[in-house]
Amino acid sequence: MKIVALDPNLNSFGHHVHFNTHLVQLFDQPGIDFTYFDVDCLIASAYQQHSSNVQFIQLQSDHFGAESAQPINVEIFANCQKDIERYKALWQSISALDPDIVICASEGNYRSNIFGSIPSSLSDRVFVVAHPVWSLINQIDDRGEMSSILRTKIAGFLVLEPYLVDKFLLRNIKAFWFPHRSFRPEEIIAGITAPSASSHLRIGTIGVINERRNHDFILDTLNELEGINFTYFLSGQLMDSVRRTVELAVSRFVENDYKKIVTDFSYLSEEKFQEALSGIDLAILAYDTQRNFQASGAVYSFIAANVPVLAPDTDIFRYYANLYPNHIFLYEELNATSLREAITRFFGRRSEIHEALSVARHQALGLNNLATHQLYIRTLLHSICAERAGKASPQLMQAAREMLSSGNLPCAEALLLAASDLERDKASPLAALVALRGQVGDYHGASNVRTLHLKQDIDACKGATIRLTDPKVGEVFVWPPFDNSAEFEDFWSRFVWHFAPLADYISQVHIFYTKDRIGNNKLSSLLCKPAHSARSWFSGKLLKHPASTFNDIPKGDTLMSVVWRYKNAQERARPFPECSSSAKLYSKPIWRVDEERERFATSHFLKAGSESIELADFRKQSHESFVRLAQNFRRNHVAVFGTGPSLSEAFKHDFADVDTIAANSMVKNIALLDHLKPKAITCADPIFHAGASVYAEEFRVHLRYALNRYKCSLIVPERDRHIYQHYFKDDGIDLISVPLQKVSQPNFDMCNDFYVASTGNILTLFLLQIAFTFADRVDIYGCDGRPLNENNYFWKHDKTAQLNERMDDIQRAHPGFFRISYDDYYEEHCGTLDSFLKGAEELGKIAVSKTFSHIPALVERALPAEDEAGIGGASLSSLSALQYSNDLLLHREAFIARMNSDEGLREAVEQASDRQSPLSEHLRAVLRWVQTAR
Numbered sequence: 001m002k003i004v005a006l007d008p009n010l011n012s013f014g015h016h017v018h019f020n021t022h023l024v025q026l027f028d029q030p031g032i033d034f035t036y037f038d039v040d041c042l043i044a045s046a047y048q049q050h051s052s053n054v055q056f057i058q059l060q061s062d063h064f065g066a067e068s069a070q071p072i073n074v075e076i077f078a079n080c081q082k083d084i085e086r087y088k089a090l091w092q093s094i095s096a097l098d099p100d101i102v103i104c105a106s107e108g109n110y111r112s113n114i115f116g117s118i119p120s121s122l123s124d125r126v127f128v129v130a131h132p133v134w135s136l137i138n139q140i141d142d143r144g145e146m147s148s149i150l151r152t153k154i155a156g157f158l159v160l161e162p163y164l165v166d167k168f169l170l171r172n173i174k175a176f177w178f179p180h181r182s183f184r185p186e187e188i189i190a191g192i193t194a195p196s197a198s199s200h201l202r203i204g205t206i207g208v209i210n211e212r213r214n215h216d217f218i219l220d221t222l223n224e225l226e227g228i229n230f231t232y233f234l235s236g237q238l239m240d241s242v243r244r245t246v247e248l249a250v251s252r253f254v255e256n257d258y259k260k261i262v263t264d265f266s267y268l269s270e271e272k273f274q275e276a277l278s279g280i281d282l283a284i285l286a287y288d289t290q291r292n293f294q295a296s297g298a299v300y301s302f303i304a305a306n307v308p309v310l311a312p313d314t315d316i317f318r319y320y321a322n323l324y325p326n327h328i329f330l331y332e333e334l335n336a337t338s339l340r341e342a343i344t345r346f347f348g349r350r351s352e353i354h355e356a357l358s359v360a361r362h363q364a365l366g367l368n369n370l371a372t373h374q375l376y377i378r379t380l381l382h383s384i385c386a387e388r389a390g391k392a393s394p395q396l397m398q399a400a401r402e403m404l405s406s407g408n409l410p411c412a413e414a415l416l417l418a419a420s421d422l423e424r425d426k427a428s429p430l431a432a433l434v435a436l437r438g439q440v441g442d443y444h445g446a447s448n449v450r451t452l453h454l455k456q457d458i459d460a461c462k463g464a465t466i467r468l469t470d471p472k473v474g475e476v477f478v479w480p481p482f483d484n485s486a487e488f489e490d491f492w493s494r495f496v497w498h499f500a501p502l503a504d505y506i507s508q509v510h511i512f513y514t515k516d517r518i519g520n521n522k523l524s525s526l527l528c529k530p531a532h533s534a535r536s537w538f539s540g541k542l543l544k545h546p547a548s549t550f551n552d553i554p555k556g557d558t559l560m561s562v563v564w565r566y567k568n569a570q571e572r573a574r575p576f577p578e579c580s581s582s583a584k585l586y587s588k589p590i591w592r593v594d595e596e597r598e599r600f601a602t603s604h605f606l607k608a609g610s611e612s613i614e615l616a617d618f619r620k621q622s623h624e625s626f627v628r629l630a631q632n633f634r635r636n637h638v639a640v641f642g643t644g645p646s647l648s649e650a651f652k653h654d655f656a657d658v659d660t661i662a663a664n665s666m667v668k669n670i671a672l673l674d675h676l677k678p679k680a681i682t683c684a685d686p687i688f689h690a691g692a693s694v695y696a697e698e699f700r701v702h703l704r705y706a707l708n709r710y711k712c713s714l715i716v717p718e719r720d721r722h723i724y725q726h727y728f729k730d731d732g733i734d735l736i737s738v739p740l741q742k743v744s745q746p747n748f749d750m751c752n753d754f755y756v757a758s759t760g761n762i763l764t765l766f767l768l769q770i771a772f773t774f775a776d777r778v779d780i781y782g783c784d785g786r787p788l789n790e791n792n793y794f795w796k797h798d799k800t801a802q803l804n805e806r807m808d809d810i811q812r813a814h815p816g817f818f819r820i821s822y823d824d825y826y827e828e829h830c831g832t833l834d835s836f837l838k839g840a841e842e843l844g845k846i847a848v849s850k851t852f853s854h855i856p857a858l859v860e861r862a863l864p865a866e867d868e869a870g871i872g873g874a875s876l877s878s879l880s881a882l883q884y885s886n887d888l889l890l891h892r893e894a895f896i897a898r899m900n901s902d903e904g905l906r907e908a909v910e911q912a913s914d915r916q917s918p919l920s921e922h923l924r925a926v927l928r929w930v931q932t933a934r
Contacts, residue, residue: 001031001032001033001100001101001378001381001382001385002032002033002035002097002098002099002100002101003027003032003033003034003035003099003100003101003102003103003381004034004035004036004037004094004097004099004101004102004103005023005024005027005034005035005036005037005102005103005104005105006036006037006059006094006102006103006104006105007020007039007104007105007106008081008087008104008106008114009081009106009114010039010042010074010077010105017042017043017046017273018046018273018274018301018304019105019300020036020042020043020046020105021043021046021047023103023105023129024036024043024047024052024054025047025370026179026370026373026374026377027054027103027374027377028052028053028054029374029378031378032378034053034054034055035054035055035056035057035097035099036054036055036056036057037057037059037063037094038056038057038058038059039058039059039072039073039074039077040071040072040073040074041056041058042074043056044056058071058072059071059072059077060072061076062093063089063090063093064080064086064087064089064090064093065085065086065088065089081113081114082113083113084112084113084116084117085117087113087114087117088117088119091117091118091119091122092119094122095119095121095122099125100125100385101125101126101127101381101384101385102122102125102126102127103127103128103129103158104126104127104128104129105129106128106129106136111136111146111149112146112149115128115149115150115153115154116149116153118153118154123152123153123154123155124155124388125155126153126154126155127154127155127156127157127158127381127384128154128156128157128158129157129158129159129160129178147698147701148694150173151173154173155174155384155388156173156174156175156176156384157173157174157175157176158175158176158177158178159175159176159177159178160177160178160300165177165417176380176384176414176417176418177414177417177418178377179373179376179377179411179414199229200229200230200231201228201229201230201231201281201282201343201347201350202230202231202233202279202280202281202282203222203230203231203232203233203280203281203282203283203284203343204232204233204234204235204276204279204280204282204283204284205218205233205234205283205284205285205298206235206236206273206276206277206298206301214285214286214287215234215242215245215246215249216245216246216249217286217334217336218232218284218286218339219232219234219246219249219250219252219253219261220249220252220336221336221339221340222253222259223252223253223254224336224340225259225340225343227344228258228259228343228344228347229258229259230258230259230260231259231260231261231262232253232259232260232261232262233262233276233279233280234246234250234261234262234263234264235262235263235264235265235266235272235276236264236265236276238265243265246265250263264276274305277301277302277305277307278305280305280307281307281308281350281354282307282308282309282310282343282346282350283298283302283307283308283309283310284309284310284311284339284343285298285299285309285310285311285312285317286312286334286339287311287312287314299311299320299324299328302327303324303327306357306358308326308327308328308329308346308353308354308357309327309328309329310329310330310331310339310342310343310346311328311329311330311331312330312331312332312333312334313330313331313332313333314333317330318330326353326356326357326359327357329342329346329353330342372403372406372408372411373411375399375402375403375411376399376403376411376414376415379395379396379399379415380396380414380415380418382395383395383396383418383419396415396416396418396419397415397416397419397432399415400412400415400416400419400432403415416432468502468505468612468613468614473504473505473506473507473557474505474506474507474557474558474559475506475507475508475509475510475555475557475558475559476499476506476508476509476510476558476559476560476561476562477510477553477555477558477560477561477562477585478491478495478509478510478511478512478561478562478564479512479550479561479562479563479564479575479576480512480547480563480564480565480566480575481512481513481514481547482511482512482513482514482518483513483514483515484518485518487518487565488511488513488518491564493692494593494595494602494605494692495509495562496538497691497692498605498606498608498609498692498723499608499609500726501609501722501723501725501726502609502612502613502722503538503541505559505612506538506541506559507541507557508541508542508543509538509541509542509543510543510545510553511542511543511544511545512544512545512546512547512549512550513544513545513546513547514546514547518544550576550577550579550581551577551579551580551581551582553581554581555581555584555585556584558584558585558588559588559589559612560588560589560590560591560608560612561576561585561588561589561590561591562590562591562593562608563575563590563591563592563593563594564593564594565594565596566592566594566597572592572597575590575592589608589611589612591604591605591607591608592604593605594816595813595814595815595816595817596815596816597816598816599816599817599819600686600817601814601816601817602686602687602690602691602692602814602817603686603719605686605692606686606690606719606720606723607719609722609723610718610719610720610721610722613721613722615718615721618718618721618737619718619737619739619754622718622721622735622736622737622738622754623754625713625734625735625736626715626736626738626750626751626754627751629679629680629713629734629736630751630773630774632659632679633659633679633774633775634659635657635658635659635775636775636776636777637657637658637659637775637776637777637779638658638659638660638661638771638774638775638777638778638779639655639658639659639660639661639676639778639779639780639781639850640660640661640663640763640767640768640771640778640779640780640781641660641661641662641663641666641676641767641780641781641782642663642762642763642780642781642782642783642784643663643664643665643666643782643798643802644782644783644784644785644798644851644853645782645784645798646781646782646784646798646851646852646853647666647669647672647781647782647798647851648672648798649781649782649850649851649852650672650675650676650781650782650850650851651672651675653781653850655675655676655677658779659679659774659775660676660677660678660679661678661679661680661681661682661767661770661771662676662678662680662681662682662706662712663681663682663683663762663763663766663767664682664683664685664688664689664762665688665699665702665802666782666798667681667699667702667703667705667706668699668702668802669798670705670706670709673706673709673710677710678706678710678712679710679712679713680712680713680714680715680770681703681706681707681710681712681713681714681715682714682715682716682762682766682767682770683699683703683714683716683762684716684717684720684762684765684766685762686719686720687810687813687814687817688810689703689716689720690716690720690723690724691813691814692813693809693810693813693814694809694810694813695807695809695810695813696810700727704728704731707728707731707733708731712734713733713734713735713736714728714733714734714735714736715736715737715738715766715770716735716736716737716738717737717738717740718737718738718739718740719740720737721735721737724737738750738754738755738756738766739754739755739756740755740756740757740758740765741755741756741757741758742757742758743757743758744757744835745757745839746764746768746769746772746835746836746839746840747769747773748769748772748773748839748840748843748845749773750769750770750773751773756769756770757769759829759832760825760828760829760832761829761832761833763780763783763833764829764832764833764836768833768836768837768840768847769836772840772843772845776844776845776846777845777846777847777848778840778845778846778847778848779847779848779849779850780847780848780849780850780851780858780861781850781851782798782851783849783851783853783855783858784851784852784853784854784855785826785830785853785854785855785858786826786854829855830855830856830857833855833857833858834856834857837857837861847861848861848862849861849862
C-alpha cells in the first residue's frame with residue numbers, strides 16, 4: 001500500500017511538528033510505502049532520532065506549478081495556502097506518485113482552496129486527519145460550500161477520538177478513529193514520577209493552543225487568587241490581534257511575593273515547546289461551549305507531557321475526564337470562583353494526583369504502544385482500500401479479535417465500529433460490540449452516537465431491511481433521450497438520490513442520448529451531492545445508448561421506466577416510440593418526473609421507491625414505535641408549532657408541563673428547541689425535506705443534529721420511509737413512518753388505527769392528528785397564515801426557522817411545484833383546519849391558538865389574556881383556573897362531580913357556554929363531558 005502524507009496547513013509551531021512526527025511514526029512500518037511532503041525539513045529533522053524507511057520530499061516551487069525548483073519555506077508555504085491554483089498544481093504533483101491513499105494532517109484556514117482543488121482522480125483516496133476539528137466543524141455548519149466540498153472531495157476523516165467522530169457522522173461525512181498517541185519503549189523515561197511536595201505551584205498554558213478570550217479569563221481569575229504561592233507561565237507565538245488582547249490582560253496582573261507571571265511570546269520550536277510543557281505542574285483550559293472542539297490539540301499535548309489539566313465542565317471535557325481520569329479535572333464553565341476553588345483543591349492534592357498520574361501512565365503503556373496502533377491503522381486503511389474496490393474484507397473483524405485478546409479495548413471497539421461503517425451488513429460487527437460492552441461495560445465513558453443504542457441498531461439492521469414486493473433484480477429505462485450533458489447531470493443527481501435505497505435491486509439503468517455522448521461526472525449545483533458510496537452502487541450499471549437503438553434493447557427484465565420530460569399531454573400519455581418493444585414498458589410502472597410540468601414530480605420519484613417496497617414489516621415496526629412514543633406523552637397537554645413569524649413568541653411561554661412536537665425547518669433553531677425539548681420531530685414535504693435539492697440537504701443536516709441532541713422520534717410519511725432509512729442508516733434513530741389515506745375525516749386515535757388523513761399541510765397532516773391522539777388539549781404556535789391579498793407565496797416564515805438563503809435554489813430546482821394558485825391552496829388549508837378542529841371539539845378535545853394568526857379557525861380559538869387569568873365571578877375564576885390547567889383534562893370525573901355539587905359553578909358554565917367567545921367553545925365541551933358522564 002502506497003501512502004503519501006502532508007500537512008497542507010503546516011506551521012512551525014511546536015505542537016504541529018509534534019503531531020506530524022507522531023503521524024510519520026505511525027505509518028513507518030513494513031508493508032507501507034510511505035512518502036511525506038515536508039516544509040523546511042521540519043518533520044524530517046524532528047524524526048531523525050528514529051530509524052526510518054520513510055521518504056521525505058522537500059516541497060519546492062515546481063510542486064506548485066512554477067518552472068524552477070526552489071525550496072519552499074514556511075512563510076512562502078503559508079502564502080500558497082491562499083491560492084487555489086497553486087494547490088491544484090500541488091495535488092497534480094501528488095497524483096503523479098499514484099498513491100493508494102493520501103493523508104492530510106489538517107489544521108487551520110483556507111480549507112476551501114486546499115480541499116476544493118482536489119482532482120476527481122484523488123477524491124476517493126484523500127483522508128484528512130482532523131487535528132483539531134473545531135474550526136472545520138464551524139465551517140461545515142456555517143458554509144454550505146464547505147459541506148459540499150467535504151462530501152464530494154474527501155473520502156473520509158481520521159478523527160482523534162470517537163467522541164469527535166460523531167461530529168462528522170452527524171453531518172453525513174464518513175469518519176474513523178485515529179489514535180492520538182503511540183509510545184515507543186524508549187519513551188518510558190524519567191519525569192513521570194510524582195514530584196516532591198512544594199509550596200510553589202507552576203501553573204501555565206501554551207499560547208498557540210488557547211485563544212484570546214481564554215487567556216483573558218484565566219489571567220483575571222488568577223489575579224484574584226489568594227493563599228497559594230504560584231507562578232503563571234504564558235508562552236507561545238500569537239497572532240498580533242490575540243497578542244494585544246493578552247498583553248492588556250498581563251498588564252492588569254498584579255505581582256507580589258506569592259504570585260508571579262512569566263511570559264514569552266517568541267517563536268516556539270519543537271524543543272521550546274517541550275521545554276515549556278515540562279515546566280508546568282498544572283495546565284488550565286478555558287474554552288467556552290462554542291469553541292471547545294479546539295480542545296483536542298491542547299488535551300493531547302498536555303497528556304503526552306504528563307501535565308494535569310483543569311478544564312470547563314462541558315460535554316467534551318467530561319468525555320476526556322472519563323477517558324483520562326487522572327489527567328483531566330473539571331470546574332464550572334467560565335466561572336472564576338469555581339476555577340479558583342479547583343486550583344485550591346489541586347494545590348492540596350497535587351502530590352497525590354501526580355502519583356496517580358504516574359501509575360496511570362505506566363498502566364497505559366502496555367496498551368497505547370506503537371505496534372498496536374500500527375496494526376490498527378494498517379488494518380483500517382487496507383480495509384478502506386478493499387471496500388473501495390468493492391471487495392468484502394474480514395481484516396477488521398480479525399484485527400478486532402487480536403486487540404481483544406491483547407486487552408486493547410479502545411482499538412477493538414474502533415475496529416468494530418469501522419467494520420460497521422464499511423460493511424453493508426452491520427449486524428455482525430455491532431453484535432460483537434454489544435458482546436464486548438456486555439463483558440467490560442462502558443470502559444472509557446464514550447458517548448458515541450453509534451454506540452449509545454447498539455441493540456436498537458442491530459435490531460434495525462435485522463428487522464428493517466428494505467425489500468421489494470417483487471425481489472427480482474431488474475432494469476430501469478429512462479426516456480426521452482438527453483440532448484446534452486447538463487440535462488443528464490440534472491436528472492442523474494435526482495435519480496441517484498431517490499433510488500440509492502433500492503440500488504441492490506437495480507441491475508442496469510438504460511439512458512439514451514441524441515447527438516453527443518453525455519458525461520456523468522458532474523452534479524447539478526441546484527441539487528444535493530449524493531454520497532460517493534451511493535453513486536458507486538450504480539457504477540457499472542449505467543448504460544448509455546444512442547436514441548436510435550431504443551427498439552434494439554431487450555426489455556424483458558424491466559422493473560419500471562422513468563419519464564423525465566414531455567412536451568404535451570399526448571407525450572405524457574404515450575411517451576415511448578411506437579415499436580414492438582415499447583409494449584413491455586407500458587405493462588410496467590411508468591413514473592413521470594418532469595420538474596417543469598409536474599407539480600408532484602418529486603412525489604412521483606418517492607412513490608416509485610415506496611410502491612416497490614414491501615411495507616408490511618415497516619408498518620408493524622412503526623406502529624409499535626408509535627405506541628411506545630404515545631406512552632412517553634404523559635401530560636395530556638401537547639404544543640405544536642408552525643414556522644410562521646410568530647414562532648419566536650414561544651420563548652415567552654413555559655413548557656415544563658407541556659409535551660412538544662417540532663416540525664419542519666424549525667430544527668434549524670436550536671435555541672428554541674432547547675427551550676421546548678421536543679419528544680418528536682415530524683416532516684413530510686417531498687421537496688423541502690425528502691427531496692434532492694441543496695435546501696433539502698441542508699435541512700437534513702439540521703435534522704440529524706436535532707435528532708441526536710434530543711434523542712426524539714422522527715415521524716415521516718410512509719411514502720418517504722426508504723429515503724430517511726437510507727440517509728439515517730448509521731444513526732440508530734427511532735424512525736416512525738405513517739401510512740397516508742385519502743379520507744375526509746381526521747384520525748385522532750392513531751394508536752388503535754395507524755394512519756393519518758392525507759392533507760397538504762404539516763399542521764393538519766401530522767401535528768394535529770398526532771397531538772390529539774396523545775392528548776385532549778393542543779396548543780398551536782407559529783401558524784400565522786397570511787392576509788388574503790398576499791398571494792405571491794404560501795405565507796411568511798420566522799427567519800430563525802427557515803433556510804432563507806436556499807429559497808431561490810429550491811424554486812429553481814423544482815419550478816413546477818411552485819406554479820400553483822396560492823389562494824386555492826390557502827383556502828383549502830383554512831377549510832381543512834376548521835373541519836379538523838371542530839371534529840376534535842366534538843370529541844371533547846380542546847385546541848388553543850397561542851400566537852397571532854390570520855387563519856379564521858385559529859382566530860376563533862385564540863385565548864385572550866383575560867381568559868387565561870380567569871373572568872369575573874368567584875365560580876368562573878375557579879372554572880378558569882381549572883379549565884386552563886392539566887387538572888381539568890386529567891381528572892374529568894372529579895371536575896364533573898364538583899360541578900354537580902356546586903350550583904354556582906354549574907350555572908356559570910352554562911351561562912358562559914351561551915356566549916360567542918373562544919372560552920365558550922371550551923365550556924360547551926365541558927358540558928358535553930357532563931352529559932356523557934350521565
